[in-house]
Amino acid sequence: MLELVAQARQQQTWFLDLVETLARTPISSVILFALVCTVVRVGIYAHLDRLHPAERKFGGARVLHWLHDLCDALVYAGILVFLLIRPFAVQTFRIPSESMVPTLKVGDLIIVNKALYRMQEPKAGDIVVFKPPAFARKKPAFSQEKDDDPNVDYVKRLIGTPGQTIEIKDRQLYRDGVPVDEPYINKESTFGSQPVDFKLVDYNGIIVPILRDGAGNSPGRSLYDEHIAAEDMQSVWDLPAEEVPPGKYLMVGDNRAGSFDGRFWGLIDRDVIVGKAWLTFWPPSRFGLSDKRP
Numbered sequence: 066m067l068e069l070v071a072q073a074r075q076q077q078t079w080f081l082d083l084v085e086t087l088a089r090t091p092i093s094s095v096i097l098f099a100l101v102c103t104v105v106r107v108g109i110y111a112h113l114d115r116l117h118p119a120e121r122k123f124g125g126a127r128v129l130h131w132l133h134d135l136c137d138a139l140v141y142a143g144i145l146v147f148l149l150i151r152p153f154a155v156q157t158f159r160i161p162s163e164s165m166v167p168t169l170k171v172g173d174l175i176i177v178n179k180a181l182y183r184m185q186e187p188k189a190g191d192i193v194v195f196k197p198p199a200f201a202r203k204k205p206a207f208s209q210e211k212d213d214d215p216n217v218d219y220v221k222r223l224i225g226t227p228g229q230t231i232e233i234k235d236r237q238l239y240r241d242g243v244p245v246d247e248p249y250i251n252k253e254s255t256f257g258s259q260p261v262d263f264k265l266v267d268y269n270g271i272i273v274p275i276l277r278d279g280a281g282n283s284p285g286r287s288l289y290d291e292h293i294a295a296e297d298m299q300s301v302w303d304l305p306a307e308e309v310p311p312g313k314y315l316m317v318g319d320n321r322a323g324s325f326d327g328r329f330w331g332l333i334d335r336d337v338i339v340g341k342a343w344l345t346f347w348p349p350s351r352f353g354l355s356d357k358r359p
Contacts (some may be wrong), residue, residue, distance in 0.1 A: 068196035089216075095147040102136040102143075109133040140349035154180050156340070157196055158218060164318035164326065165220060168192065168249050168356065174284050174347035175220075175355050189240065191223045192356050193316060200288050201330040212353050218339055222249070225265075225315030233276075233328070235265040236321070249357050251320040260284050263328045265315075268293070268306040270314075274331045275302060287329040314338070 160173040169175065169192070177194045187193055195218065197354050202213035216345060225231035230241050238245040260276035268275075273289045283290055293301055309315055313332040318324025327333070342355040 067102050070297060078097050090147065092147065099140050099143050102140045102237070103318055106133055106136045108135075125237065153183075154178075155343070158220065158342070160220065163321050164324035165192070165222070166251050166320040166323070168222075168319045169220065169342070169345070170351070172348075173345050173351060175342050176344040176346060178343040179226060179339040181341050182338060186221050187226065187314060187338060187341070189223055189226050189229065193223045193314075194218050194339040194342060195221045195314075195333055196337040196339065198330055198337075201325065219316070220342060221316035221318050221324070224317050225309045225327075225332075227311045227313060228307050231263075231265065231309050231315055233261070236261045249356075251318050251322070260328055264306040265332075266301060267306070267307050268301060272307050272310055272332065274328055276328050277302065284329075288331050314333065 109132060109349050111132070113126060113129060158175050158177050158178055160169045160171055160175065163171055185296065197217070197219045198217075199214070201214070201219065202217065204212050224238060224245075225240070232239045238247055261279050263274065263276040265272050266275050267273075268289065274287060275289070276287060278284050309332065312335045314335065315332055317325045318326045345351050345353060345355045
């Protein structure tokens with residue numbers, strides 16, 4: 066029984082790795098593969114053309130016909146999927162961490178709608194896939210892990226759009242001074258020293274995130290901690306909350322106690338947004354819209 070479970074897990078891992086590899090295959094590799102298939106097709110066609118019509122129906126000629134058609138299909142499929150659908154329409158994405166629990170779980174495969182934000186602006190409440198800033202990809206000094214790849218994608222919930230004033234007071238989100246109902250957040254998390262208060266302030270002409278825990282202390286490892294003297298932290302916190310600037314967006318995980326997000330590393334630019342999380346298709350038991358709300 067245990068062997069069957071292990072085999073099932075191994076097969077699932079293989080499937081997930083294959084999907085993620087295909088989703089991240091660079092265009093240069095796709096073009097090279099298409100060129101190889103085209104050369105094979107041309108060579109097979111030239112060989113078959115030299116055969117007598119009667120010979121093309123038997124033996125190795127039938128295998129060559131099949132191989133020719135397969136290469137033909139792969140070329141057109143590659144062009145359709147990798148050069149049209151993936152860049153402009155939809156793309157798969159694998160959830161790598163617990164930052165969006167319970168909405169999205171580790172290992173979930175989702176389909177990202179990349180076309181939607183070409184026609185409209187992202188809206189507060191959307192689950193968004195995006196390219197994180199350099200500070201977000203950098204692992205803490207004590208970590209043995211390598212920094213995230215520059216091409217990595219993150220997935221978080223968009224809580225602040227341009228012109229909105231975002232604050233978190235005692236873990237309650239306020240948008241433009243109005244409390245926001247968030248049925249999707251992980252209410253079972255233990256906050257401990259995690260931030261319970263947050264806002265954006267104008268610090269020396271730059272809009273920066275500032276946050277503190279229940280004891281009134283900064284949790285550390287936020288983008289501007291090292292630039293704000295300890296004796297100035299209270300005066301900086303006393304600054305009024307600022308609006309999200311034009312072209313900027315604030316992303317935060319649903320698992321607030323277990324998410325390294327915009328509360329720590331600030332805002333992202335519009336042009337790094339990849340798309341909206343649309344559909345969860347793996348595992349099959351979780352099939353459905355990615356943003357499921359009570």
